[in-house]
Amino acid sequence: MPELTNPRAERVKAVRALAGRSARLRAGRFVVEGPQAVREAVAVGGVRVHDVYVTEQSAQRYPEIVRGAQDRGIRVHTGSAEVLDAMSADAQEVVAVADLLESSLDDVLGAAPRLLAVLAHVRDPGNAGTVVRASDAAGADAALLTSESVDVHNPKVVRSTAGSLFHLPVVTGLDLAGAVDRLRSAGLSILAADGTGEHDLDDLLDVAGAAPAGVPDLAAPTAWVFGNEAWGLRDEDRALADAVVRVPIRGRAESLNLATAATVCLYASSRAQRPARP
Known part of the structure; x- marks a missing residue:
């Protein structure tokens, strides 16, 4: 296709x-910005x-993106630096347009x-994008967002996932109480992450797989609930x-960033759930 040179063009x-x-x-579409996110969108x-x-x-710097797109029959357009900057100043001259992603809680629960x-x-x-990325890295099966949370197709969210948005189901628009009921009915333990929690995350790791009665077992199927950045969970x-679980703070920090705390919690469960080594 001819090179796009007019940054004010309708396209x-x-x-x-x-x-x-x-x-x-x-x-019904969203923009994907940057080589990492576009690479993953094209590959999945x-x-x-x-x-x-x-x-x-x-195109010369990231030939695998161009080849991957062409192999899938995706249209690849070449534009001037001014055109790509007009599309997105944060994209490092690599942009894609994709259909909105849709996953359902039914599909997630159907996969046990x-x-x-x-x-x-x-x-x-x-924070939202980083939690999706951490969920992917820790091997979580899905990330679920309530209707009061940020739009997962927001460009800043998409960039923050670093491509993980395309690796696992992300369900949006949920009512928290209704979702929790369904998760519990599906056999998942519901753990809320909060600095005021009665249970210490390290203590739970110590007894994972053999937790006494009344103590959450991190080795069991678990849904972690994370709250707002400013006020936490209502x-x-x-x-x-x-149960409500706190991440131990041993230094002088007042608290942990939401995404950091979520990463710690998810990895604790991931470690507790990993198969026994031979």
Whole structure:
């Protein structure tokens, strides 16, 4: 295709508009920014990518993205640096447009999950994206977001996942109380992460797989509930959990960043659930 050279062209404006939620909903598509995220979007067969945009320089720098897109029949457009910058100033001259991702709680529960991350009222895009990435890295089966949480297709969320958004199911728009009921009915223990928790995460790791009665067992199928960045979990949200767990702080830090605490909790469960070594 001819090189795109006009940063004010309608195609360029349409791609840039996908940074806004209303435009994403109208189009049913979202923008993927940066080589890592685009590489993963192109590589995962279940993601429908319509277009990839690169400059001549970024095409030479990331030839695997261009080859991967062409192998899947995805249209690859070359544009000037000004055009790619107009589409997204944060994309390092690599942009893609894909259909909105859709996963359902029915599908997640149908796969008999053992580890889930539930984001309740998480509104910071960077934190939400990092928790999705941590969920992927820890081997969680899915990430679930309540309706009060940030839009997972927000460009900042997508960038923060570093491609993990395309690796595991991410279910959005959930009612927390209703979701917790379904998760518990499916056999998952509901643990709320909160600094005021009665259970210490390290103590739970010490007894994982042989926890006494009344003590959460990290080796059991678990859904971790994480709250808002500023105020944590509301009282009514903590009350939904089977237990409230705190991450121990041994230094002088007042608290942990939400995404950091979530990563620690998810990895604790991942370690407790790993198969016994021969």
